Amino acid sequence: MQMACKVIRLDLNYSCDVSHAYQQQRHYVSPWHGESAEHFAKRLLAYLSLYEQHPLFAKEDSNGKLPDLYVQDSQQHFSLWCQLELLPEKRLQRAAHLADQVVLVLDEQETDKAMHWPQPPNQRIFTLNQAQLEEFCLMLKGHMQLSVWREEPLLSVTNGEQMLQLDLTPLIKNPH
Template identity: 45%
Template sequence: MRMNTKVVRLDLGYYSELQPGFSQQRHYIAPYPQEEASHFVRRLLAYLIMYEQQPQLSKTATPGKEPDVFVQDTDAHFRLWGSVDVLSDKKLRRACHLADEVWFFISELDQPKLQHLPYQMNAHCYHFDEQQLLQLQQMLKPHMRLSVWRDTDTLTIADGEHWLEFLLQLAALH
């Protein structure tokens, strides 16, 4: 299913146990042209996981050439490169060269695809239950109101009707 909106207005209430404090902000997030909802929901989830680091979402769909979500320093160096797709060996090496860390945000169904990739010291992976990703996809709307709670190993997302808890385990790529 393709995203049927050009911009998602996200009213976000965010609380973190890691950096105590509550923030409430409005964000405008643009799906890629012709982006599938399943892809967009992984980009949104990556954004929420990285939220305290003030991530940015890529404006163009160029897997491996640009990250889907990223954190840059003041010199435009990638501190963190986030990808919601499994990259080829060549693109992974490029990402690892350009960034201090590379994080994958993928479905558990894509986990076996990582086995063929060579070990990279600065590459890690979050993988998520496919059913939970589908439930988060059902929460997508042109105007979303989300409450997010971040603990050390969980991310809880609620929209007033649904409530999801994602286990967060950042694992090294083997």
């Protein structure tokens, strides 16, 4: 199912006792042209999982030539390259060369396939299962009000009606 909204207004309450991060922010997020609700949900969950690193959304899908979410310094060096699908091996090597940290947000099948490939030392794999994506898709609306709290290693997301918990262990532990 494609996203019907052109712009999503996200009112976000984020809290984490460990880092003392307590923020209320409004974000405007646009689905890419032709982006499915499931892919958009995956992108938004990746953003929330990496929130304290202050990632930016890519403006459009570049098919792995550029990251889907990223953090860059003032010299345009990528400190974080986040991709929402398994890249061809050459693009993955390129991403690992261009960034300090590469995060792949994959489904179970892609994770199984990625485990058979050589993994760069700066790569982490974060797996979202189908049930988690479907549950979060139920929260997608034109105006979303989400409360997110992080208690290592869990991230809890709620809209007041539904709640989703993610285990962030793959993002917290040191890369291989």
